[in-house]
Amino acid sequence: MASATYNALDKAWRSTCRVLFGQEVGELALFRDWICEYDYSTRIEKSSISGKDIAITMDDFSPHARYLSFEEVNFQKKFEPIGINDMKDIDSLVAAAEERIAYTGNVVLGNSLYVEGSTGVTDSNFVLDSRMVNNSKYIAYSRWEANVEYCFGGFGTTLGKFIVKSSGSNITRCFDCHMVNDLSDCYYCAKAINCRECMLCFGTENKTHCIGNTSLARDEYAQLKKKLLSEIAETMKKDKRIFSLLRIIELSSKYPVNELNIPFPKARERPFTLQPIKDAFSKTSTLLLGRGLGLLDCEKFLQRHVPPNPEIKSCLSKSKLLVGGYRANLLSLYDLEPRMATEDEIREIGKHGIGRGKVGALKMDADSLCELLHPIVYFNLEKDTGKISNVGKCAVVINSSDGYATCALIQSKKCAYCFWPLDSESMFGCYMAHSSSFCMNAYNSKKLTRCFEVDSCESCSDAYFLHNCENVRDSMFCFNAKNLAHAIGNAALPVEEYKRVKSSLVAQIAGELEKKKDLKWDIFTIGAREAK
Numbered sequence: 001m002a003s004a005t006y007n008a009l010d011k012a013w014r015s016t017c018r019v020l021f022g023q024e025v026g027e028l029a030l031f032r033d034w035i036c037e038y039d040y041s042t043r044i045e046k047s048s049i050s051g052k053d054i055a056i057t058m059d060d061f062s063p064h065a066r067y068l069s070f071e072e073v074n075f076q077k078k079f080e081p082i083g084i085n086d087m088k089d090i091d092s093l094v095a096a097a098e099e100r101i102a103y104t105g106n107v108v109l110g111n112s113l114y115v116e117g118s119t120g121v122t123d124s125n126f127v128l129d130s131r132m133v134n135n136s137k138y139i140a141y142s143r144w145e146a147n148v149e150y151c152f153g154g155f156g157t158t159l160g161k162f163i164v165k166s167s168g169s170n171i172t173r174c175f176d177c178h179m180v181n182d183l184s185d186c187y188y189c190a191k192a193i194n195c196r197e198c199m200l201c202f203g204t205e206n207k208t209h210c211i212g213n214t215s216l217a218r219d220e221y222a223q224l225k226k227k228l229l230s231e232i233a234e235t236m237k238k239d240k241r242i243f244s245l246l247r248i249i250e251l252s253s254k255y256p257v258n259e260l261n262i263p264f265p266k267a268r269e270r271p272f273t274l275q276p277i278k279d280a281f282s283k284t285s286t287l288l289l290g291r292g293l294g295l296l297d298c299e300k301f302l303q304r305h306v307p308p309n310p311e312i313k314s315c316l317s318k319s320k321l322l323v324g325g326y327r328a329n330l331l332s333l334y335d336l337e338p339r340m341a342t343e344d345e346i347r348e349i350g351k352h353g354i355g356r357g358k359v360g361a362l363k364m365d366a367d368s369l370c371e372l373l374h375p376i377v378y379f380n381l382e383k384d385t386g387k388i389s390n391v392g393k394c395a396v397v398i399n400s401s402d403g404y405a406t407c408a409l410i411q412s413k414k415c416a417y418c419f420w421p422l423d424s425e426s427m428f429g430c431y432m433a434h435s436s437s438f439c440m441n442a443y444n445s446k447k448l449t450r451c452f453e454v455d456s457c458e459s460c461s462d463a464y465f466l467h468n469c470e471n472v473r474d475s476m477f478c479f480n481a482k483n484l485a486h487a488i489g490n491a492a493l494p495v496e497e498y499k500r501v502k503s504s505l506v507a508q509i510a511g512e513l514e515k516k517k518d519l520k521w522d523i524f525t526i527g528a529r530e531a532k
Contacts, residue, residue, distance in 0.1 A: 005114040008126045012138035016150045019162045020175050020187075021229050025236040028140065028152075032129075034241035035141045035153035035165060040329060042117075042129065045105060047072060054105035055119040057131060057444050057456065058431070058524075060305045065527030066102040070119075073104055073468070073480045081491040087501050090508055093477060094526050097489040101479050101527045104468040107456060120444060120456075132432065132444070144326075144420075156326070165244070167327075175232075176245040179383060187229070188245050190379050191346050199225060200248075200362070200369065202376050203350025212362065213376050214353030224359065231364035243366040246334040251370040252377040253338035257315045259375045260352050264345050267319035272392035276402045280414035280426045284438045288452045288464075289510035295404075295416060295428075301518045302417035302429030305443065309382075309395045309407050314341045316378070322395040323381045325407045326419055330381065341378040349378050441522065452509075453523040464506070465523055476502060477526075 002010070006028070013028040025031075043056040045067040054069050079100060086096035094101075108115045110123035120132040127133050128140040135147050142154035151157060153165035155178075160171045168180035175187045182194040189201045198210040207213075209221035216224070235242045258264070274295070282292035307325030314321050319342050323331065330336065341349070353359075358372045370377070386399035393405045403409040408420035415427045422434040429441040436448035445454055449461040457469045464476045472478055475487040484490070486498040493501070512519055 003116060005116045005126060005128055008114060009128050009138060009140045012126065012150050013140070013152055016152065016162050016164065017233075019150075019173060020164065021233040021236075022226075023233050025233050026240060030240045031152075031236075032141060036129075037244065037333070038153065038155050038165065038246075038330065039141070039143055042131075045103075048102065053117070055117050055129075055131070056103070056105045057107070057120050058305070060524040061103050062525055062528035068102045068104050068480070069106040070104050070108060070468075071106070075480065075482050077490075079489060079491040081493055082489045084501075087488060088504070090505060090521060093489070093505070094521065097477055100490050101467075103527055104456065104480055107468070178245055179379075179381065181385070187232075188248065190245060190249070191343075191350070197221060197225070199228060200373060201350075202373075202378060203346035203348075205347065205350060210353070211359050212354040212373055213350060214356060214359050216356070216359065224362070228362065228364055235364060242364070244334075246330060246336065246379075247366055248369055248373065249336055249339050249377055249379050250334045251366055252374040253335060255370070255374040257338075260349070262348055262352075264314075264317040264348075266317050267314075267342050267344065269320070270391070272390055274392065274404060276390065277404045277414055277416050280402070281416065281428055284426045284428060284440060285510075287438050287450055288440055289506055289513070291510045291514060293510075293513060297517050298429075298513065299405075299417065301513065302441065303405075304429070304522065305441070305524065306417055306419050306429060306431050307407070309393060309405065311393075312337055312340055314345060315339060316341050316345050319345075321380060321382070322393065324383075324395040327381045336379060339378050340380050343380065343382070343384065346378050346380060349376055352376060443523070453521075455523045464502075464509075465521075465526065467523055474498065474502075476505065 010028040014024045017025050043059045045054045047054055047069050048066045049072050054067050082096045086092045105119050107119045108121045112121055113125045115121050115127045117129040118127045121127050122134045124133045125137045130139050130142045133139050133145045136145050138150045139145055140152050142151050144156040145154045146158045148157050149161045151163045154163055156167040158169040162173045164175045166174045166177045170182045172184040174183055177186050177189040180192045185197045187199045189198055191203045192201055193205045195204055195207045197208055200212050201210050204213055209216050209218055278295045281295040285293040309325045310323045310328050312321050315338055382395035384397045388397050389401040391397050391403040394403045394409050396408045398410045400409040400412050402414045404416040406415050406418040410422045412421040412424045414425055415421045418427050418430045420432045421427045425437045427439050431443040433442040434446040439448050439451045441453045442448055442451050443455040445457040447459045452464045454466040457466050460472045462474045466478050468480045469478055470482045472484045475484050478487055478490050481490050486492055486495050
């Protein structure tokens with residue numbers, strides 16, 4: 001029997017299809033595999049208490065660790081302090097704390113109801129098989145969604161409603177649109193900005209009633225849109241899927257590039273100096289470890305759990321082009337590189353249409369579409385918006401400065417080797433750490449200050465090796481805990497004793513990093529029980 005969550009989402013899916021296509025196309029479950037085709041595979045573990053399936057946020061946790069579902073965590077449980085001889089070094093401490101270490105999935109926080117098979121969900125309702133969802137409702141098979149409603153197959157969306165298989169910000173009634181901003185009533189659009197009522201457009205800006213980058217009269221557009229949407233709906237009803245936007249891009253690679261004969265000079269690189277970021281890292285490592293470490297020396301350590309940004313070349317000018325690391329998986333799913341171009345090149349392409357004669361011949365078949373559309377079909381997986389200064393090797397940057405080798409650098413500064421630092425400063429080796437500062441290797445967390453190797457934490461400071469903690473301060477090696485101070489292994493110590501043990505352990509961490517440029521342990525491996 002289907003659950004209340006699934007029934008609500010099936011109803012929402014049917015409503016979304018009526019909004020997008022004017023008709024329903026079938027039950028949600030029949031489209032699951034197709035909706036999920038852009039996303040990463042989901043990591044599922046078994047609870048060591050109940051045996052139930054647990055959705056895990058990242059794939060980096062040891063498979064040999066102990067796992068709990070969030071509702072199974074006893075945050076009130078008290079622990080005796082670990083013996084002083086077991087805190088002489090990190091290996092001994094990890095062994096002694098073995099029974100206190102468990103990783104937590106199915107994390108659902110705040111005012112959330114009707115959530116299934118999901119984790120990293122905050123203040124959201126009716127969420128199915130999704131990851132990292134905030135302040136949203138009616139979300140299925142999606143990842144990295146915030147302030148979104150009626151979203152199916154979202155892959156990084158902020159502000160949106162009635163969305164299927166799309167990524168971008170401020171988008172409404174959009175189907176298979178990617179790397180877009182400020183769109184409404186759009187279908188199969190890539191790299192479009194501030195457009196309404198557009199279909200099969202690439203790189204367009206400030207356009208209305210466009211198909212194939214070609215402007216049409218309102219009535220002409222409406223008539224052709226109705227025809228194309230009917231074809232989409234019929235294919236989906238019959239096959240329970242339809243070709244993707246990325247498939248159109250992939251198929252276009254069999255045609256020669258730049259058939260429009262536009263001159264594309266090699267792009268000039270923006271001025272960049274690494275020194276301010278090196279200085280920020282030295283300051284951060286001094287705050288955390290008592291030693292000013294070298295940024296480039298620690299590159300491998302910082303990049304350990306953060307996807308790098310692959311570098312390729314524009315097919316039009318051979319200019320350097322970065323791929324946002326968090327979407328680099330798309331390159332393995334589709335052969336997109338032969339149609340990748342720089343932002344400026346795509347904007348220029350967006351000014352050119354295929355012409356009214358070709359528009360009238362369009363039909364919703366991938367091969368025939370590519371035959372007509374390929375002169376305008378170009379794409380990339382990066383984006384720069386707003387006020388930006390001194391960033392190097394960064395992809396997807398919005399209103400930020402002093403960034404290096406980072407993806408989704410949003411309203412932040414002095415960050416390196418990160419994915420999605422938001423409203424943050426001096427963050428290094430971090431993955432989705434928001435509203436935070438002076439941290440190294442912090443993951444899926446927010447409101448952190450001076451933290452080292454922490455995951456799934458909120459409002460913590462001066463902490464080392466934490467998982468699923470809230471309001472934990474001046475503490476080390478704590479799991480599934482709230483409101484602790486001067487604690488090691490979830491047990492509070494006298495302040496002076498805590499300071500003494502901390503000083504010794506931090507010195508070991510700093511010494512190992514300084515000598516080996518890496519650490520034996522990280523927050524994802526200390527729960528690996530076979531290593532004890």
